[in-house]
Amino acid sequence: MAGTGWIIQVNEDLKDMEGLSTEKHHWNKGSIYKLPASLTDINKKAYKPQTVSFGPYHYDPSNPMEEHKHRALLHFLKRCGKSVELFVDALAEVENDLKDSYTLLHSVPKEVTDIFLQLMILDGCFMLEILRTAAHVQLEDYAPNDPIFSNHGRLHVVPYIKRDMLMLENQLPMLVLEKLVAVEHDKAKDEGFVTKLILKFLCSCNVSPNMAKGVHVLDVYRKSLLQHEPDHKYIRHKIRSMERDDEIIWSATELNEAGIRFKKSATTSLKDITFTRGVLRLPVVLVDDTTESMFLNLMAFERFHVGAGNEVTSYLLFMDNIIDNARDVALLHSKGIIHNALGSDKAVANLFNSLSKDVTQDPDSSLQIVHKRVYHYCRKPWNSWRANLIHTYFRNPWALRLDIPYIPITVHQMNLLLPLSFSFRLLLLQIIHHPTPPPHQHL
Incomplete structure (x- = not known):
């Protein structure tokens, strides 16, 4: 029989149970997630920062980068001529909102949560300094031989910081950066100022006017990958009505043998995948040593952040479908779709095949339409006949x-x-x- 104490506790919790609107508001607060071991144990290096921590989840006072954070704060304060108290007061006003952004803050040691605002200021100022120097904003108060904030640092340190900045557990709320910039300039900058700074640092891309505001750096980067809608030249069908059970898409080389041509999409948006008149258009993608970690963290964010969408996950599932081996990668590389900076074509194929492991396809994804059209194109006798004649x-x-x-x-x-x-x-x-x-x- 259940314990009496447990029964009493359940009844008390039932009385205090929040209403639907309050519960909805509660779930909307979190955006920086502590990932379960079932996910991170598969590839710990992909989710754990190796060079610098941002926020409380991976804070380690013995990390040598903590000294550089303190030094960056001093440069930041001296340059703007403001006292640290002004920044503390500004963040104290939104401290609860900042804490609510971390879904498992209670799992962090108490000595870390006790210095929460201190972490936000140190990490926030350090991130702003990195964004500015790496984006070639002239900051004359650092020595030319500075190990971090110099040309040397841009070449040998910043690439690893950039990788760590795209890890889900290693995020700062966007509100931290916005508050720090507002105090620094005595007023709030335009809403997209921090976003532009982030994108200039991460990918040198521009912000689309209709791009929604991100909740942190990883979310901003994700939105930049999805900025442009594809130019579909066909009528959208109701995805629910599709018969998907036996619709298996072939590999790129098999599709090519069936007469399908591959071309680059007009944009680099991961959503810009279209199929019309025998031509499958795919966005250009650069594959290097950071690609695996970046995509795994983007998929983790889509998995845990309700309402984020599943576009990145759907893209990777689609690429997994058309890439079976090195020959498929070589074909897509020859068409300018895959830029291989990782190594062998086999390594790239293995990467795409591993990324979508144990991932569920969104039945409402727009790529299901492309999938269906490719499948039915390959089933048409005319298309097979034409392809055979060509070959x-x-x-x-x-x-x-x-x-x-x-x-x-x-x-x-x-x-x-x-x-x-x-x-x-x-x-x-x-x-x-x-x-x-x-x-x-x-x-």
Whole structure:
């Protein structure tokens, strides 16, 4: 039988249970998550900062970077001519909101939570200094041989800080950076100022006018990857009505053999994947040593932050579908879609295949439409016939001859055969340059 104390506690909690609106507000507060061991144990290095910690989850006073944080704070204060008390007071006004951003702050040691505002100021000022110097904002008060805030630091230290800044457990609320900048300049800067600074540092990309505000650096970066909507030239179907059970998309090389051509999308948005008239357009992606950690943390954010969306996860599942091995990577690389700075094509294939492991596809993803169209295109006999003709007669120009046995014929008979041979060639050219099937087979 259940213990009496537990029964009493449940009844008391039931009386104090929050209403729906209060509960909804509670869940909206959190944005920086402590990830479960079931996720991080698979690849600890991808989720744990290696160079610098931001926020309370990975704070370690023995980390050598803590000394550089203190030094950066002094430079920051001296340059703006403001006392540290002004910054403490500004953040104290929103301390509860900042703490609510961390969903498992209670799991952090008490000695860390006791210095919460101190961490926010030290880490926030350090992050702003990194954003500015790495984005080539002139800060003349650092020595030219400074180990962090110099050309040397930009080359040898900042890349590792950038990687750590894109880890979900290693985030600062955007409110921290905005408050620090507001006190520094005696007024709030325009709403997109910090966002522009972040994107200039991370990817040198511009902010779209309709880009929503991010809750932290990782969220800002995610939104920058999804800024542009694809230009779909077809009518959207209701995704719910699709028959998806047996719709398996082929690998890139198999799709190419089936006559599908690959081209770069007009934008770099991960949502800009389209399929029209036998052409599959994909955004350009750079794959390097930081790609795995970056994508894993973006997927973790989509998984735990309700309402964030599933666009990055859907993109990676789609890429996993069309990449089976090194040949698929080589094909996409030849089309300018994958820029391989990781190493071998096999390593890139293994990366995409591992990223989507144990990940669930969103049935409402717009990529399901692309998936469906590619699948049905490959099932059309006309498209397979055309692809076979291309591969048979146009890969080798000598294959265009009429392959018939030698038979002695008269000049008159030759004159009759030549128009037929010419007509056959014209038919092949018509198929190549006009891939649209007859009206009754139109896709």
